[in-house]
Amino acid sequence: MSKVVIVGGGLAGCGAALAAAKAGAQVTLLERTDMLIGVAISAGETNGNGNFVANHELRFLGAGELPDAFLSIKLHDRIQFPDAGRNLFLFNTGRAEPLIKKIVKGAPGIEVLLETRALNVQKEDDRILAVKLENGRMVEGDAFVDCTGGRGGISICRKYGKGCVMCHVKCPAFGDRVGMVEKAGGKVYDMRRADGGHGLVGAAITVFKDTLAPKLKTRVEKEGLLTIPLPSELVDYTKFGEMGAFRTKAFIQNIILTDIGHVAKLSGCGYITQEQLRKVPGFENVEVENPRASRYNAIARIAIAVRDSAMRVPGFKNLFCGGEKAGHGSVEAAMASGTLAGHNAARNACKLDPLVLPESMVLGDFFAYTTEGFKTEKGRNMGYRMAFGDYWARMQKLGLYTDDVNEIKSRVKKAGMLGVLAKKLS
Amino acid sequence: MPRVVVVGGGLAGCGAALAAVKAGARVTLVERTDMLAGVAVRAGETNGNGWFVAHHELRFMGAGELSDAIRSIKLHDGLKFPDSSRHVFIYNNGLLEPLVKRMVKEAGVEVLLENRAVDVRKEEGRVLAVKLADGRVLEGDAFVDCTGVRGGINICRKYGKGCVMCTIRCPAFGDRIGIVDKAGGKVYDKRRPDGTHGHVGAAVTLFKDTLAPELKVRLEREGLLMIPLPPEMIDYSKHGLMGGLRTKDFLSSLILSDIGLVAKLSGLGFMTQEQLRRVPGFENVEVENPRASRYNHISNIAIAVRDSAMGARGFGNLFCGGEKAGYSSVGGAITSGLLAGHNAARSACEREPLVFPLSMALGDFFAYTTERFKTPEGRNVGYVMGRGEYWARMQQTGLYTDDVKKIKRRVEEAGMLGALAKKLLS
Numbered sequence: 070m071s072k073v074v075i076v077g078g079g080l081a082g083c084g085a086a087l088a089a090a091k092a093g094a095q096v097t098l099l100e101r102t103d104m105l106i107g108v109a110i111s112a113g114e115t116n117g118n119g120n121f122v123a124n125h126e127l128r129f130l131g132a133g134e135l136p137d138a139f140l141s142i143k144l145h146d147r148i149q150f151p152d153a154g155r156n157l158f159l160f161n162t163g164r165a166e167p168l169i170k171k172i173v174k175g176a177p178g179i180e181v182l183l184e185t186r187a188l189n190v191q192k193e194d195d196r197i198l199a200v201k202l203e204n205g206r207m208v209e210g211d212a213f214v215d216c217t218g219g220r221g222g223i224s225i226c227r228k229y230g231k232g233c234v235m236c237h238v239k240c241p242a243f244g245d246r247v248g249m250v251e252k253a254g255g256k257v258y259d260m261r262r263a264d265g266g267h268g269l270v271g272a273a274i275t276v277f278k279d280t281l282a283p284k285l286k287t288r289v290e291k292e293g294l295l296t297i298p299l300p301s302e303l304v305d306y307t308k309f310g311e312m313g314a315f316r317t318k319a320f321i322q323n324i325i326l327t328d329i330g331h332v333a334k335l336s337g338c339g340y341i342t343q344e345q346l347r348k349v350p351g352f353e354n355v356e357v358e359n360p361r362a363s364r365y366n367a368i369a370r371i372a373i374a375v376r377d378s379a380m381r382v383p384g385f386k387n388l389f390c391g392g393e394k395a396g397h398g399s400v401e402a403a404m405a406s407g408t409l410a411g412h413n414a415a416r417n418a419c420k421l422d423p424l425v426l427p428e429s430m431v432l433g434d435f436f437a438y439t440t441e442g443f444k445t446e447k448g449r450n451m452g453y454r455m456a457f458g459d460y461w462a463r464m465q466k467l468g469l470y471t472d473d474v475n476e477i478k479s480r481v482k483k484a485g486m487l488g489v490l491a492k493k494l495s
Numbered sequence: 496m497p498r499v500v501v502v503g504g505g506l507a508g509c510g511a512a513l514a515a516v517k518a519g520a521r522v523t524l525v526e527r528t529d530m531l532a533g534v535a536v537r538a539g540e541t542n543g544n545g546w547f548v549a550h551h552e553l554r555f556m557g558a559g560e561l562s563d564a565i566r567s568i569k570l571h572d573g574l575k576f577p578d579s580s581r582h583v584f585i586y587n588n589g590l591l592e593p594l595v596k597r598m599v600k601e602a603g604v605e606v607l608l609e610n611r612a613v614d615v616r617k618e619e620g621r622v623l624a625v626k627l628a629d630g631r632v633l634e635g636d637a638f639v640d641c642t643g644v645r646g647g648i649n650i651c652r653k654y655g656k657g658c659v660m661c662t663i664r665c666p667a668f669g670d671r672i673g674i675v676d677k678a679g680g681k682v683y684d685k686r687r688p689d690g691t692h693g694h695v696g697a698a699v700t701l702f703k704d705t706l707a708p709e710l711k712v713r714l715e716r717e718g719l720l721m722i723p724l725p726p727e728m729i730d731y732s733k734h735g736l737m738g739g740l741r742t743k744d745f746l747s748s749l750i751l752s753d754i755g756l757v758a759k760l761s762g763l764g765f766m767t768q769e770q771l772r773r774v775p776g777f778e779n780v781e782v783e784n785p786r787a788s789r790y791n792h793i794s795n796i797a798i799a800v801r802d803s804a805m806g807a808r809g810f811g812n813l814f815c816g817g818e819k820a821g822y823s824s825v826g827g828a829i830t831s832g833l834l835a836g837h838n839a840a841r842s843a844c845e846r847e848p849l850v851f852p853l854s855m856a857l858g859d860f861f862a863y864t865t866e867r868f869k870t871p872e873g874r875n876v877g878y879v880m881g882r883g884e885y886w887a888r889m890q891q892t893g894l895y896t897d898d899v900k901k902i903k904r905r906v907e908e909a910g911m912l913g914a915l916a917k918k919l920l921s
């Protein structure tokens with residue numbers, strides 16, 4: 070039986086593990102902390118605009134477990150963000166981790182090793198043979214997937230911001246992120262801020278709901294989303310470029326506050342300090358849950374791998390990547406790129422050519438377009454999202470967006486892709 | 496005007512700053528993070544048993560502000576903990592920090608947030624200045640070290656697998672640096688039964704919204720719940736890890752209290768999130784603190800050797816309070832911090848330090864524990880007025896009373912009425 074090793078148990082790594090196991094591989098998923106789903110534990114929103122199509126394509130491809138899981142813990146529906154309104158819902162973030170952990174652990178053929186940190190790779194020419202764990206153990210495999218993400222560790226956060234990633238992805242005592250692509254000698258790059266600084270500032274902060282004014286807490290729990298104008302002296306458009314400018318300026322002018330379950334989330338204010346926030350009516354006593362540093366959320370978008378649209382890392386016979394490591398930072402793109410990377414790792418282990426999703430599908434066009442985009446300096450600093458910004462505009466222009474589920478199904482079918490990710494390879 | 500510099504803005508540091516200002520000193524409070532109140536932001540319960548007496552003694556000595564402030568944000572009253580039942584209440588932890596910050600600032604203390612003292616300048620037996628991370632030098636006539644005994648992350652990784660940042664913010668702020676240590680004063684670590692340095696922080700906090708909904712409702716209504724642990728999870732051998740301050744009841748049950756923004760589990764600082772999820776009602780729980788997997792942060796590192804006036808041994812003008820002085824409770828931090836701050840002001844005015852008379856509970860407490868800290872065995876005991884060895888002594892010696900008039904009379908007879916409220920130079 071072929072063996073696939075996945076490093077990093079965020080949403081992309083979970084998608085990769087599920088897809089590779091489904092394709093018939095024996096899978097080992099390595100995660101340095103005690104939790105899966107990574108930074109998705111404070112994601113909150115999903116399914117908006119084009120992500121609706123992507124989620125349905127995943128289902129028709131035969132890999133709908135993760136989007137279905139989020140659907141099953143829906144908390145607030147029909148939420149109108151300034152830039153992404155259609156079909157968007159908020160999920161109960163506190164429920165996501167235990168649920169997805171159960172799904173991944175329960176899937177036949179997946180071995181989950183928590184609190185297990187991969188530190189290096191062993192390779193022969195252009196083939197990865199094994200990853201080496203912190204405890205000295207070697208985990209051998211036929212193909213490997215790097216889903217180690219692009220945030221932190223703390224040295225990056227101290228150097229390029231004054232943030233700390235641990236708020237999302239647990240304590241630095243677990244040990245910093247170590248990327249397998251870099252260790253193998255593959256090419257990686259950092260996104261840059263407008264001023265040339267490495268990495269982007271994580272764009273959201275979360276707050277303890279019980280430290281909001283009681284009325285505000287009640288309202289956000291009832292309505293799901295509140296738009297609260299920021300006092301003009303706190304509006305700072307220069308911060309726009311620090312967070313990659315994925316979102317509209319409405320997110321700089323307002324506090325876009327959502328109830329994501331165990332905490333409330335402010336989208337697009339990743340640079341605001343707790344002291345500043347306390348100047349806003351209703352936030353006088355607020356305590357920020359994340360970041361626990363004073364200024365700037367985690368530094369994200371560090372060490373993104375150069376890869377092709379099949380999620381394969383060039384220069385290696387059997388190395389793939391997904392999620393933020395592949396440049397994709399949203400819930401949906403993490404799931405989709407991870408799923409494709411895992412499937413292709415399984416194909417590779419069976420000596421099959423990698424699958425490239427056809428461009429008649431949103432996910433096919435998205436991966437092809439962004440892979441091209443990432444080849445240029447300008448494109449590398451863009452965040453490509455199916456829900457807003459550059460790619461969402463493209464999607465509508467090309468007519469790839471539809472909210473007709475039958476239409477999505479017929480496209481997947483026409484492309485010959487119906488259920489391809491659900492089939493055992495051998 | 497005499498100048499006092501207090502390093503560390505936890506509850507003890509805040510007490511020290513308030514007392515020194517009241518005595519007429521110009522005070523600078525240096526805090527490495529952006530928050531005051533330190534680990535008290537997750538403390539919750541206070542005032543149990545003997546602390547009731549200490550609170551009233553403070554009030555009659557003219558220094559009741561801090562403990563009054565904590566009373567003003569009472570959340571649950573009349574709670575029956577297994578080991579301290581009289582007078583206990585829980586305060587709203589989310590409200591503590593902003594409240595204390597306002598008080599300290601309004602009192603005229605110069606508060607330097609996000610400023611880290613990294614070294615001292617001294618001459619024989621005297622500290623002249625502290626040096627900040629940004630190179631600035633703060634001169635003073637007397638100094639108070641309230642830097643605590645928890646973390647930093649190196650200690651947590653070395654002696655456990657925890658991380659202190661959950662309570663006192665991100666390690667990106669920089670690790671704790673003790674001023675007594677830097678001055679060359681004597682410090683010691685508490686030890687676990689196996690000789691390992693430091694104790695494991697004894698409590699775990701949880702996001703309330705990740706508890707089963709009916710459990711959350713009950714907890715918020717009743718304030719305190721005692722939930723028997725499944726027998727296979729009871730591990731009395733862990734008692735010594737946490738310093739043995741609590742009774743074994745805390746190992747056989749989940750003692751769950753509602754402290755406002757989160758819920759708190761007392762006495763189970765070693766339990767992992769994965770273990771906890773096996774308990775009915777906790778299936779989806781997410782631990783807020785520690786964010787590490789096992790063991791809360793390591794505490795009781797580098798406690799200063801000092802006298803019962805809180806003076807660090809070997810220095811005429813260096814004092815310490817709170818955990819640095821060996822007192823790890825809300826009551827201990829406030830009382831020792833106030834005395835340290837007052838005595839720093841006295842030292843700056845070239846007055847002899849004040850020692851509380853033995854006829855008062857606080858006088859006996861400081862004298863008794865100072866003696867006990869001199870022996871290796873005594874050092875590993877935790878001393879609080881709410882339970883354990885000292886609470887037993889308090890009842891035996893007759894120092895405990897719930898008669899407020901009697902407490903006043905004792906303070907009066909000792910000549911201490913209003914002693915902490917007077918300006919020293921006028």
